[in-house]
Amino acid sequence: MLQCTPTGWLEASYQISEDGRPLAILKPAAWREAATLTLDGADYRLYRRGWRGPFVLEHNGATLAEARKPSAWRDQFEISIAGERLSLRRESPWRYGWRLERDGQPIGVLRSTGFWKRTIEAELPEQLPLAVRLFVLWLTLLVKRRDEITVIAAS
Numbered sequence: 001m002l003q004c005t006p007t008g009w010l011e012a013s014y015q016i017s018e019d020g021r022p023l024a025i026l027k028p029a030a031w032r033e034a035a036t037l038t039l040d041g042a043d044y045r046l047y048r049r050g051w052r053g054p055f056v057l058e059h060n061g062a063t064l065a066e067a068r069k070p071s072a073w074r075d076q077f078e079i080s081i082a083g084e085r086l087s088l089r090r091e092s093p094w095r096y097g098w099r100l101e102r103d104g105q106p107i108g109v110l111r112s113t114g115f116w117k118r119t120i121e122a123e124l125p126e127q128l129p130l131a132v133r134l135f136v137l138w139l140t141l142l143v144k145r146r147d148e149i150t151v152i153a154a155s
Contacts, residue, residue: 002122004137014141016134024134026141033142037134044131046138055142057135065132067139075143081132088139098140100124110140 004026007013016024024039033055034047045058055077057065067077067088075090086107091097100108108124120140124133 002124002133002137004120004122004141006118016137023130026134026138028138028141035138037131037138039131039134044134046135055135055139057131059131064129065135067135077139079136079139081128088136090143096120096140100136108136110137 001019002023003017003020004014005017007015007025012028012030014026014028015022016026024037026035026037028035029047032047034045037044037046042059044064046056047058048055055067055069056063065079065081067079069077075093077088079086079088084102087101087104089099089101091099096110096112098110099106100110108122110120110122110124113119113121120137122133122137124136128136
């Protein structure tokens with residue numbers, strides 16, 4: 001199981017670990033829907049192409065995965081990985097829970113560890129490359145960040 005934990009209360013970076021073993025660092029950009037993922041000493045780019053374009057996982061100039069949001073009103077992504085299509089859907093608008101599906105069948109889940117805790121746990125298929133699993137995790141963090149900004153703006 002993957003765990004995603006913020007590196008500090010005021011920082012936006014996350015440490016990704018698996019069963020307590022550090023694997024990667026995810027550093028979201030401050031003003032864009034983008035991030036740098038450092039995994040096994042290699043940097044991956046995660047970003048949105050244009051204003052309404054796909055979300056992209058890129059390494060050394062090669063696109064490894066893309067995700068599109070079919071609707072601005074629903075928390076859902078359609079993900080393409082080497083010809084395979086997956087869906088990532090939010091389980092409920094009131095809590096942090098996501099389901100990864102293949103052909104409508106659940107193959108993975110991502111959940112917060114508790115109301116006051118900021119750690120996210122992800123059970124995703126090990127058949128997916130680790131960088132792709134972390135891309136899926138990043139997509140959910142984007143929505144969480146949007147939700148937090150909306151709450152702050154409404155206050």
